């Protein structure tokens with residue numbers, strides 16, 4: 535598969551202390567990578583470097599990213615003075631832009647809300663508009679910085695299903711920053727763990743079809759990832775069954 539993102543020896547700092555201390559990372563076309571790490575480990579800084587949004591940082595290294603990339607943040611960042619459809623197609627060219635916008639809204643199950651104002655939507659609906667706005671551009675790379683962090687647990691699960699469906703349909707490379715170990719395991723093909731600006735693990739998830747094998751793999755990954763994040767768990771302890779949501 536084609537490499538879409540190529541990062542080599544990436545270094546970033548804001549003050550004397552390095553925030554990214556030599557990152558090497560490849561992401562292939564269609565690959566879904568979750569980025570986990572303790573607070574302050576440099577996750578958002580890495581994502582912002584990929585999105586070219588880190589002008590206040592200094593550093594060095596090699597960065598290859600596709601031109602067609604979209605970013606989703608924890609807050610939907612919709613323009614309050616524009617209706618939902620106009621938010622989705624903002625900056626799009628072409629005579630079919632409204633049609634494409636409507637299609638994207640249908641994909642996130644918001645048909646009929648095209649003419650609503652952002653304030654009329656719930657947080658989860660606003661985040662779905664943000665997803666539609668990203669995907670209508672058919673990005674080769676989707677960068678997502680804790681996009682579900684502010685949502686309630688049920689909405690979050692719905693968003694997981696939706697994101698998985700959309701990524702299967704459109705095959706963008708995805709880099710998802712999250713604190714949620716379960717979210718990372720459920721969604722990603724690979725989980726990359728950052729600690730103090732360095733990659734300390736790069737794990738292929740490889741979940742089997744639903745069944746015992748999958749549950750065992752899930753629990754083993756939870757245990758391994760939480761240990762990497764400095765949280766020791768007892769893998770035999772039913773409290774950490776795969777039904778339990780665990781956040782670092």
Ligand SMILES: Nc1ncnc2c1ncn2[C@@H]1O[C@H](COP(=O)(O)OP(=O)(O)OP(=O)(O)O)[C@@H](O)[C@H]1O
Pocket residue numbers: 548549553571572573574575576577578579580590
């Ligand atoms: N614009 C900035 N100016 C100065 N320091 C910054 C800036 N942005 C980030 N930092 C510092 O860089 C470090 C890493 O921040 P970053 O936001 O990348 O971490 P993170 O892993 O995403 O954390 P969290 O999970 O809490 O969001 C932190 O110590 C932070 O204070």
